[in-house]
Amino acid sequence: MRNDVAFGQYYPANSFVHKLDPRVKILLLIAYIVLIFVIRNFLGFAVAIALLALAVAFSGVPVMKVVKSIRAILFIIIITFIINLLLHREEGETPFFEWWIFAVTPSSIRFSLFMALRLISLVMGSSVLTLTTTPVRLTDGIESLLYPLKLIKFPVHELALVMSIALRFIPTLMEETERIISAQKARGADFESGNLFSRIKSLVPILIPLIVSAFRRADELGEAMESRCYTGSKNRTKYKKLTLGYRDAIATLVVAAAFVGVIMLNIYGVNVI
Amino acid sequence: MQAVKVDKVSYKYSEKEKLAVDGVSLEIEAGEFVAVVGRNASGKSTLARMINGLIAPLSGEITVFGNNTLDEKSLFEIRKTCGIVFQNPDNQMVASIVEDDVAFGPENIGVSREEIGKRIDFALQATGTEPFRTEMASKLSGGQKQRVAIAGVLALKPKILILDESTSMLDPIGRAEVMAVVENLRKTENMTVMVITHYMDEVVGCDKVFVMADGKLLKTGTPEQIFNDKELLDEAGLELPVPAKIAEGLKRRGVDVGLPLTKEQLKERLWKLFAKT
Numbered sequence A: 001m002r003n004d005v006a007f008g009q010y011y012p013a014n015s016f017v018h019k020l021d022p023r024v025k026i027l028l029l030i031a032y033i034v035l036i037f038v039i040r041n042f043l044g045f046a047v048a049i050a051l052l053a054l055a056v057a058f059s060g061v062p063v064m065k066v067v068k069s070i071r072a073i074l075f076i077i078i079i080t081f082i083i084n085l086l087l088h089r090e091e092g093e094t095p096f097f098e099w100w101i102f103a104v105t106p107s108s109i110r111f112s113l114f115m116a117l118r119l120i121s122l123v124m125g126s127s128v129l130t131l132t133t134t135p136v137r138l139t140d141g142i143e144s145l146l147y148p149l150k151l152i153k154f155p156v157h158e159l160a161l162v163m164s165i166a167l168r169f170i171p172t173l174m175e176e177t178e179r180i181i182s183a184q185k186a187r188g189a190d191f192e193s194g195n196l197f198s199r200i201k202s203l204v205p206i207l208i209p210l211i212v213s214a215f216r217r218a219d220e221l222g223e224a225m226e227s228r229c230y231t232g233s234k235n236r237t238k239y240k241k242l243t244l245g246y247r248d249a250i251a252t253l254v255v256a257a258a259f260v261g262v263i264m265l266n267i268y269g270v271n272v273i
Numbered sequence B: 001m002q003a004v005k006v007d008k009v010s011y012k013y014s015e016k017e018k019l020a021v022d023g024v025s026l027e028i029e030a031g032e033f034v035a036v037v038g039r040n041a042s043g044k045s046t047l048a049r050m051i052n053g054l055i056a057p058l059s060g061e062i063t064v065f066g067n068n069t070l071d072e073k074s075l076f077e078i079r080k081t082c083g084i085v086f087q088n089p090d091n092q093m094v095a096s097i098v099e100d101d102v103a104f105g106p107e108n109i110g111v112s113r114e115e116i117g118k119r120i121d122f123a124l125q126a127t128g129t130e131p132f133r134t135e136m137a138s139k140l141s142g143g144q145k146q147r148v149a150i151a152g153v154l155a156l157k158p159k160i161l162i163l164d165e166s167t168s169m170l171d172p173i174g175r176a177e178v179m180a181v182v183e184n185l186r187k188t189e190n191m192t193v194m195v196i197t198h199y200m201d202e203v204v205g206c207d208k209v210f211v212m213a214d215g216k217l218l219k220t221g222t223p224e225q226i227f228n229d230k231e232l233l234d235e236a237g238l239e240l241p242v243p244a245k246i247a248e249g250l251k252r253r254g255v256d257v258g259l260p261l262t263k264e265q266l267k268e269r270l271w272k273l274f275a276k277t
Helices: A022-038 A042-057 A063-087 A106-132 A135-145 A147-152 A156-168 A170-186 A196-201 A204-227 A246-268 B044-051 B072-081 B098-108 B113-127 B142-154 B172-189 B223-227 B230-236 B242-252 B263-276
Strands: A097-099 A102-104 B002-011 B021-029 B033-037 B059-064 B082-085 B160-164 B192-196 B208-213 B216-221
Touching (some): A042 A106, A063 A106, A135 A147, A156 A170, B002 B192, B033 B044, B044 B160, B044 B192, B072 B082, B098 B142, B113 B142, B113 B172, B160 B172, B172 B192, B208 B230, B216 B223, B242 B263
Parallel strands (some): B021 B216, B033 B192
Antiparallel strands (some): B002 B059
């Protein structure tokens, strides 16, 4: 199970994308998310997917590791696709299929495919960020970007640290989940048969010990941090300095070019596909 | 020089519960290697947490190199001086990458980037974890993770190292790895080490052993004094180290080699016995 969850798990390598400044990576990911939501045609998606493919190629991360990140939200993607396929409708359309309030129309097919592609691109793009950035670098990046909020006494460092610890604990909690499942199975629990309702119900004996364990771990981690002199952001120094370099400029230019391309396709190529 | 002085200290976790630590007094000299042993819930870990200033005693007081743990202003200095390694390495690592985790402590005390780098180098070398420097901590074995946890504490350059059942979740190889690191630190850094353990084999090399039961300190003595006191061992629920158990078995079969506490002692005495016969 642990290997199936790519999201949040850093993949150690020394690639072009790994070496990018985390602030740049975060901003480029935000730009990429905006990009996939402003796309209005399939050619635009071709540009977005090409951009993602480029990022994966220059990340040194195995393609399957990025693709596997979709598994975590596959259910949501399918549900979103079905709902949009059956419920989206534009005026004056002739449906291919109609029953009660449900109908499949040319626009619903297009719209549901768009939504599915958006979600897939969103998760894969985010995975590239977490796979190529250590949680500490990510924390430093977020902290640096949110620095202006410190002026209004917003706990920027604490928020960034919480996110970093959450990412750090993903593999640990996955391991714990595996252990709990094995322990419950050994005591006769059945998670594979029955209808959807009984399957959801059968998750309770996994979730309760997992939550209890997470609280216990949080308590122990808090003590360990305190004993290692953690007192918040005050007077703290950083081992790794964030610096911008030529790679960051190249990456920004590539994403900017893709953005311009998508906008052009939106203006001139709405009806291409 | 006195490293730790615990003076008539008591503590309880809640009003309804009985005292977890009950009027304990002890002293640890700088450079000493001491062990705290006893059954579960005998107050060992509570005592360690009080020495580190994580919890304050209800009565009595503790000083660490002269700093009182009841003085809020001294806590930062105490935690810099006295590092504690807990039972589960997974629950004490803040960062995913080994070097980032080791850097956490020095970053907290505000030392320069160059100094952090030097401290990481020192801590990783001292614990033999240099090859894992850029590895994901989650991918390491239990023993390796615990050594990284020790490195994280060592990077603070503490004078005292407390291992709170730090080997209890490890297999024999992992335990041996961790204890080898401790032994090395004692020799090279002259560090004061306090080991809290259920494994009596980890106790035999100590200068002093504190035996606890029901929150009270039953006895302080050398390993020889402790393991020769059968009544105390029964009262505190302690076992003999493996070589001593073997010697006891031999004694029942008519071969008396005394009470060796280490493999080497047992081997030596057996050789002597064979030489005689």
